[in-house]
Amino acid sequence: MTNDNYFINLAIEEAKVSLREGGLPIGAVLVKDNKVISKGHNRLIQNNSVILHAEMDAIENAGPLTHEDYRKCTLYTTLSPCPMCSGAVVLYNIPKVVIGDNSTLMGAEEFLKANDVEVVVLNDVNCKNLFEEFTRKNPEIWQKELAKVGNSTESKI
Amino acid sequence: MTNDNYFINLAIEEAKVSLREGGLPIGAVLVKDNKVISKGHNRLIQNNSVILHAEMDAIENAGPLTHEDYRKCTLYTTLSPCPMCSGAVVLYNIPKVVIGDNSTLMGAEEFLKANDVEVVVLNDVNCKNLFEEFTRKNPEIWQKELAKVGNSTESKI
Numbered sequence: 264m265t266n267d268n269y270f271i272n273l274a275i276e277e278a279k280v281s282l283r284e285g286g287l288p289i290g291a292v293l294v295k296d297n298k299v300i301s302k303g304h305n306r307l308i309q310n311n312s313v314i315l316h317a318e319m320d321a322i323e324n325a326g327p328l329t330h331e332d333y334r335k336c337t338l339y340t341t342l343s344p345c346p347m348c349s350g351a352v353v354l355y356n357i358p359k360v361v362i363g364d365n366s367t368l369m370g371a372e373e374f375l376k377a378n379d380v381e382v383v384v385l386n387d388v389n390c391k392n393l394f395e396e397f398t399r400k401n402p403e404i405w406q407k408e409l410a411k412v413g414n415s416t417e418s419k420i
Numbered sequence: 421m422t423n424d425n426y427f428i429n430l431a432i433e434e435a436k437v438s439l440r441e442g443g444l445p446i447g448a449v450l451v452k453d454n455k456v457i458s459k460g461h462n463r464l465i466q467n468n469s470v471i472l473h474a475e476m477d478a479i480e481n482a483g484p485l486t487h488e489d490y491r492k493c494t495l496y497t498t499l500s501p502c503p504m505c506s507g508a509v510v511l512y513n514i515p516k517v518v519i520g521d522n523s524t525l526m527g528a529e530e531f532l533k534a535n536d537v538e539v540v541v542l543n544d545v546n547c548k549n550l551f552e553e554f555t556r557k558n559p560e561i562w563q564k565e566l567a568k569v570g571n572s573t574e575s576k577i
Contacts, residue, residue: 307484314471314480314508323471327464330570346535350507350528351471356570371507374531378503413487413513 270294270339271363271387277304277317278341278393284309287408288397291317291340293325293357295332301325307408317341318348322355333357341390343370345412353378363390367398427451427496428520428544434461434474435498435550441466444565445554448474448497450482450514452489458482464565474498475505479512490514498547500527502569510535520547524555 264272270292277290281304289305303320306312315323318340328336333355338344343365344352352360352375359381365372372382398405421429427449434447438461446462460477463469472480475497485493490512495501500522501509509517509532516538522529529539555562 311483312480313482313484313512314476319471323469325470326468327470327568330567333568334570346507346510347504348507350503350505350510350531353503353507353528354569355470371510374507410487411484411490412511413491 266297267339267361267383267385268387270299270337271341271361271385271390273299273302274317274339274341274363275387275389275393277302277321278390281305281309281317282393282397287404288393289317289340289342291321291338293321294337294339295328295335300336308404313411314347316345316348318344319351322351322357328355330356337361339363341387342368342394343372343384344375346371346374349375349380352380359383361385363387364394366391367394423454424496424518424540424542425544427456427494428498428518428542428547430456430459431474431496431498431520432544432546432550434459434478435547438462438466438474439550439554444561445550446474446497446499448478448495450478451494451496452485452492457493465561470568471504473502473505475501476508479508479514485512487513494518496520498544499525499551500529500541501532503528503531506532506537509537516540518542520544521551523548524551 274290278288282288286308287305301324306315337359341363349371361383431447435445439445443465444462458481463472494516498520506528518540
């Protein structure tokens with residue numbers, strides 16, 4: 264198993280924590296120097312939040328880091344990150360994002376790349392299946408989420 | 421007094437709430453149909469947070485809105501919004517951002533404009549003075565904040 268597979272599997276475990284809480288199955292982990300320093304999952308439904316996406320939750324749970332430490336981090340996320348989460352990556356100069364799947368939802372990957380963030384897409388079938396199965400079984404929940412954002416998960420760079 | 425001046429003054433009041441709490445003096449209000457629907461202020465220091473900027477706090481405090489309602493909103497903020505906060509504006513399709521001051525800190529305004537967000541800069545002297553005075557009187561606090569983000573408050577679009 265590669266490092267990327269190992270860490271994305273931890274992000275998937277976080278996505279499953281959210282699922283067990285009644286939330287959207289999206290998870291993330293922040294890795295520094297090859298060690299997980301924080302985990303996060305989508306909390307929109309659980310916390311009635313509009314900002315606690317998995318990536319935001321992971322970045323928040325890491326607490327404040329120095330610029331030098333952020334520069335050593337890689338963010339692993341099960342789903343392509345939206346403009347807000349991508350903006351947080353850009354703000355804190357996190358140099359690399361590893362994405363489990365972007366076939367079910369495309370985020371602001373071009374914005375990340377335009378800001379010199381390395382973007383790796385794993386095309387991980389478990390990430391894809393977990394999210395697709397959820398939206399298929401819970402179309403009303405997913406439509407309610409989509410109804411907030413219109414068509415803006417991508418963003419123009 | 422114009423509407424913009426009225427609402428930016430409310431954002432300044434929020435910035436002063438943060439100041440009284442020992443936090444950074446940055447405030448925001450979200451306005452829909454010419455009425456304030458939420459207020460927010462920077463909570464980085466108070467909450468040991470890295471995501472609760474004033475704009476994020478205001479958007480979170482508004483709670484989930486429909487796409488149609490977000491499209492009726494204007495976000496007022498005392499200071500030019502960073503890439504994360506700008507990303508939240510893009511995600512939720514908020515069509516207009518009114519900025520008190522961008523001379524003390526330039527945010528991701530070009531990213532907003534590239535995503536069809538109307539950006540108005542008021543060059544409000546009270547916003548400018550409030551923030552400048554804080555950073556002049558508290559250089560160690562402000563340097564500690566800047567040490568997290570390096571030079572990325574702006575962002576490439």
